[in-house]
Amino acid sequence: MPWRVERADFEDGRNGHLIIDDESFQPHPEAIEFVAAMYATDRSPNTVRTYLRPVAEFLNWGESQGVDWRRVTILDMARFKRSLETTATRTGRVRAPSTVSVHLTAVCEFLRYCAAAELIASEVPMQLVERKWMPRAAGHGPKMESGYVRHVRASALRVRPVEHAPETLSKDQQQAMIDGTSTARDLFLFRLLLDAGLRIGEALGLRWEDMHFLPDSSSLGCPLPDAHVHVLRRPENINGALAKSPRSRAVPVHDSLVRLYRDYRFERDEKLTEIEVCGFVFVNYTGPRTGQAMSYSNVYQFVKRHAARQGFRATPHMFRHTAATGWVESGVKADVVQELLGHAQASSTKVYLHPSHERMREAVNAVSGSR
Template identity: 25%
Template sequence: MNLTLQKGIDPNSGETIWLMLNQDYEVVEPIQRYLSFLSGCKSPNTVEAYGYDFKAWWKFLHCKHLNWKNVQLSDLEDFAYWLRVGDTLNVTSLQGAEAKRLERSINRAITAISTFYEYHIASKTVDFKQFERFFMPIGISRTRFLQGIAKSKPMRKKLVKLKEPKSFPGCLNNEQVETLANACKRLRDKLIILMLNDTGMRKGELLGLCHEDVGDFTDNSIKVVQRVNPNGARAKGQERVIPVPSKLLQIYNDYLIYEYPNVESDYIFVNIWEGEVGAPMNPKVLNTMFNRLAKKTGIRVYPHLFRHTYATRLLKAGMSADRVRHLMGHASVQTTLDIYSHVINDGELDEIVKAEEQEN
């Protein structure tokens, strides 16, 4: 079965949406319902990635002559292998074959399929008992992905998951950050470098910043707020307040005085020299800026690298992993531990594990 993932624009909100169409160009209703739900809480890029995972799942079901409402845990395991080695189904082991996809990519697909069924369980499209074996109860979740749709239930751990090789993308040192900032001829670009370095924000969170999110010199902080932005930027993580140095606020003020265009705009980072002046910067413009800086300085740099730099700096300075989790906007401290375990001392790691075991 060949499905098509089609990009579109919501005429009411102007936001990017994704449509899943079958060979007759009809909407695939069970997938589309979930994609529409995701559009309200995930970035367009995440929704797109999940859409391709659903295409693969539907193709797998078609090859095995399965109905999406009647699958077993073993089918999910076979799907993981199918993704790993390609379109062959006469398999029983996850070992001994050349990988076609990385473990991380396969685990994302499994997450997409698992939450797809979790959504339909909450919506009562399918029977909970039919799919509860997809998960293992391990405690009560404080914040749930489907909060507002389903009542609070025991948090569930995926039973199908490939072990991913641990790799840390690295981070920048102070000299490299200074080199990148000095290479910027424009205050806006320099502010972007220093803002990412001093806050650890995601790219979407940065481009969604409004003037009202920045405190004054008596309140050295910046708020990360979830809102609908015309440039498609989205705050993926939790809303939070991040303390910042007063020097950063001074550069922000200089930017407003000497470079910000004479237009009314709620957004901090806007078009000044190209495009619609005063419109919020598009993520593609930010990517172009970083590509230019990388060529100019010889430093391999991209926005997310500052996020790793920020977290590593805080952890090495002795800040607790739970506090870093909050500042980074991670939903769970486990995410912080998984990414930055190389800079968290064993004693604190043991304490966190014990605390989570007691909660559960």
């Protein structure tokens, strides 16, 4: 009974994903409750899909190994972890440690939910965490003679991370993506992702009222000067686009982006003269959803095909990595990059502080050449 993740349309008009039986097309009963719980806590469709794929793989692994997932043991999970680390994917490559870690986190969250909902015994997820003593930070936690406090949510199946700089687009690849666009909409989207570093969910959730592109936005009730974009979390977005952080933020944009926005508005009005257009910034130009908000799958497939025609691989999130890396390499301070990206924790921004091999080579050559 192989399980797979499939796209689904829900009664409220939103689309998302479920784990279904590949033969009967029936949804997995416990997984469907897990999906409902994630959507109830405003998880984005992209996050839900990211969690469901490892869960489906875990369920399939259990059936192939004769392991009842409802009674899985720490030894079973160690075997599953080993399988993730050694089994090649469809691309022929083994998973990176960070990917294995994401898989284990998703499965543990699934098991924790099932235990909380009394679908499995509470002992099952409890064996996957261990007590760990952490140094006591000043002013935090109960004071103890040893100077330590107890932290009980440490995973018992840790993966040693391999830190490396995030995958970005080179200058030539950026230019190829921009030069290859055929509409003002696509050009504006690519430049917005590259210049403002938005997540694709944040960009697809933008409304007209979020685009404050006037020199003075006081007439819009906004005290911020110059051109900027407001990023807000809207769980009700019909296309499922959802800002990851519940905290709204304003991201400044360059004047050149304002000009591209004007070109897009003109093009959109020309192409959709007889179509009722929604209030989202990015809409479909063709197909049965013409005039409606673009979805994650629209953009992912479009970016993938567009880059493939140019001879390389790209994803929408690589645009964000490219923007953040560019800011860091230009000398922008980490706290500014953190705020631009909307990271709640400084640790999330730390990955962009890893210098590339080329920059390290330049540093060595600069010093060695002066001797």
